[in-house]
Amino acid sequence: MSTLEKRRSRSSLDAQELAAVFAGGCVGALARSALAEDLPVHPGQWPWPTFAVNIVGALLLGYFATRLQERLPPSRYGRSFLGSGLCGALTTFSTMMVELLRMLEQGRVGLAVAYGSASVAGGLAAVLLATKLVRRARLA
Numbered sequence: 001m002s003t004l005e006k007r008r009s010r011s012s013l014d015a016q017e018l019a020a021v022f023a024g025g026c027v028g029a030l031a032r033s034a035l036a037e038d039l040p041v042h043p044g045q046w047p048w049p050t051f052a053v054n055i056v057g058a059l060l061l062g063y064f065a066t067r068l069q070e071r072l073p074p075s076r077y078g079r080s081f082l083g084s085g086l087c088g089a090l091t092t093f094s095t096m097m098v099e100l101l102r103m104l105e106q107g108r109v110g111l112a113v114a115y116g117s118a119s120v121a122g123g124l125a126a127v128l129l130a131t132k133l134v135r136r137a138r139l140a
Contacts, residue, residue, distance in 0.1 A: 020077040024085020028057075032090050044108055047099045050092060051119060057091035058123035062130030071134065 032053050041047040064082040068075060096119055103112035 017076055017080045020080040021085040024081035025089040028086040028089030032092060044106060050095050050099060054091050054096060054119055055122045055126050057087045059126035059130045061087040062127035063134055066131045066134040
């Protein structure tokens, strides 16, 4: 196989993988949208919907990544659907950044620091917890 043929085969899109990301993304985006619709955030308040989806998304990502990588046979489509699609669309870093910016513009520095810190720490803790639970279940 020539170098050009190798490049083409590596860069070609896998339609099934793309469909898996799209399908997972639809589910994740619809879930996040429904939560945001049901629980509107008011200026100067803790943005619970965004915080919740980001922590839950981190927990799910830790679970799926560990389970798919360590417990189940390799599946490119499972990782694409669950990781990139579902968790990628469920979580929302951009909304969190807009909320932090609004807090800072309103002079709510303490709230912004607390929200940003809790989001990062909570997300990391959620990933670690999910990973630990998947690994513990394997040993039991």
